[in-house]
Amino acid sequence: xxxxxxxxxxxxxxxxxxxxxxxxEDGKPHHKMLAYLGDQVSLTPERxxxxxxxxxDLSVNWEKIKPTEKPMTDVSTLSDAxxxxxxxxxxxxxxxxxxxxxxxxxDAGLPRSGPYKVGLSGREWGILEKALxxxxxxxxxxxxxxxxxxxLRKVFQSKP
Numbered sequence: 001x002x003x004x005x006x007x008x009x010x011x012x013x014x015x016x017x018x019x020x021x022x023x024x025e026d027g028k029p030h031h032k033m034l035a036y037l038g039d040q041v042s043l044t045p046e047r048x049x050x051x052x053x054x055x056x057d058l059s060v061n062w063e064k065i066k067p068t069e070k071p072m073t074d075v076s077t078l079s080d081a082x083x084x085x086x087x088x089x090x091x092x093x094x095x096x097x098x099x100x101x102x103x104x105x106x107d108a109g110l111p112r113s114g115p116y117k118v119g120l121s122g123r124e125w126g127i128l129e130k131a132l133x134x135x136x137x138x139x140x141x142x143x144x145x146x147x148x149x150x151x152l153r154k155v156f157q158s159k160p
Contacts (some may be wrong), residue, residue, distance in 0.1 A: 002034065002060045003145070004043075006071055013092050014070055015039055022057055024147070034058075039095065075156045080149035083156075084132040090156050091129070098122035098129075101155070108154035111147050115141040 016037035021031045024030045035051055037043070043065060052062050073081060073090060083090075091101050099122035102110075112119055118141065120128065131138035132148075141147045 002058075002062075002065050004037065004065075011092065012094075013039060016070070018043070020055075020060060022058075023085075070090035074089070075153055080145040080153075082150050083137070083152055084144055086133075087152055088129045088133055090152075094156065098126045101125060104155045105151045108151040108158075111141075 001021045003019055003021065006014050007017065016039070018035040019034050020032045020034050022030055022032070023103055034055060034153050035047075048062055048065065051158065052060075062078055070093075071085070072093060078086065091098075096104065102120050102125045105125075106119060109160050110120075111117075124140065128138050128140050128148075130136075132144060138144070
């Protein structure tokens, strides 16, 4: 049986692999990786034909292999505190760069920060993100749950 497995890499990003599951001579289940599919599953008919030629001895029903959606965290179930703590994970999960998330947050109504009410740079967002993740003090917002969480929720609930 073949299936698509999603695993997190060292950076926390989800990556897909085409796996084959079978029982060995000892009767125990085993898995063999057939192909690395990346962060977006793209199993075109050409790619499946290539894999079929590469592994002719495997008893795989190639017609039944279908791409699966990348698993995403449901942000509607998260409290504001959890949302802030997991902001970096959610950004990685959705494939946003630090600068892109700042742009999306500004579009979603993120207020300006600091005493001069200026927008955040991507680097500053990264600093803020790590402080929120670790529960450390930060110099950008007085009340992140009230100021940042609503914009984060809008961005992560919308389609990229």
